[in-house]
Amino acid sequence: MVRMASWAASIILVQEGLEPNFQMVCRDRNRLAMQSDIMGAYAHGIKNVLCLSGDHQQFGDHPQAKGVFDIDSMQLISVIKNMRDEGKFQGGAVIHEPPKMFIGAASNPFAEPLEWRAHRLAKKIEAGVDFVQTQCIYNMDIFREFVKQANDMGLLEKVYLLAGVTPMKSVGMAKYMQAKVPGMDVPDDLIKRLRGAGKGKVADEGIKIACEQIEEFKEMKGVAGVHLMAIEWEHKVPEIAERAKVLPRPKVE
């Protein structure tokens, strides 16, 4: 699906006084374009960059497009770290004004092989990631296990982990996520609970579940924050934040 370039949308957010998280996928750009965009984004006051592989081009409405995948997300992280810390492009040329990016990546605690997930996070940390956002969390047991393993490996002292929260709007959405979205783990119990909420109350139950999760994440060792993705429900974010008692937002200098 074609969307406005993330750097462009991020510039608008900067102009609005917000701090955007600029996203970059390896599917669409080669290393030259990526580094060039990072320089441009930084020049426009963008300070965070999320490095993703990107969903395969086969999804969406341009399935025959050529995927670039010149470098992968792991390599992108190290390229940006090298730009920032060593002041060098991947090809070795010196950068006079290195982009001081805060580097992010994704982590999916639910993708098999489960025992490999923390190791993959370790690799991303070694590559130079500062923060990670997890896949939407529905299976809390597996997530707790993942956090425990990452804590045991000493990983969560080295990276800010943001737990992914996406409230369910409907039973249909939950079932779709369970069956159709790769790398998503939606337990049957959750669907049961949503169904049990009864007619007209499912969406509210979804928000309630999300708020309970956020409460638990606030206390969880190694979890630095939450990544709230209210998919096609963006206008609900203030309400969810309010109900999860994460307002007002702290000032970050």
Place this chain on the structure above:
Amino acid sequence: MVKGQRKPIDEITGALEKYSNVLNIGCGGCVSVCLAGGQKEVNLLNAELESIYKQNNISKKIEGFTVERQCNMQYLDELDDIAGGYDCLMSMACGAGVQYLAEKFPGKPVFPAINTVAIGIDREIGIYEEKCRACGECVLGYTGGICPVTRCAKGLFNGPCGGTNKGKCEISNDISCAWQDIYERLKGQNRLDDILKIKEPMEWKNQTQRTIIQEPYMKRYT
């Protein structure tokens, strides 16, 4: 070996439309092994074309000739006395063969009759699976003999991605996730250390045409 698949018949008849005297040239190499462009396939295609032309009252002469390999000039030389009698050539070889044939007869239109698809293996008779993209920087040694460039839909070097789905690739439940397979194989060999290390960005070597000179021949050719 190289694997190919015959083009749709309409595309072939379309290409030959303007010519009345066609030589269809097969190749006894890889494309013969994968049943796409050997002598047998030349005969089959010619018979199919003849019947189409007959049905439509089109007069056209189609003849066949299969050489040992179209990727070697020595074998193409066999065509010296034959090709002149035709107003176009059709090749059932891979893209390399087609080009070498066209290079040999620069005055003659040359049309490919097959699509060159892959470097692959024979799963069963008639079933071939792509295995190699000829990237020029073989990494199989550290990926348990499973190619991430060919088999991973995103060509990841530090996989698996977050879309891996119970052993399957995010793009389809019919395709196994290359990185899950790499993981399992290396785990079985106690070699997970190989993929704990970050693999640096690839130095792509297939972005310009490559010529290979084998070491013992270096002196002779450079």
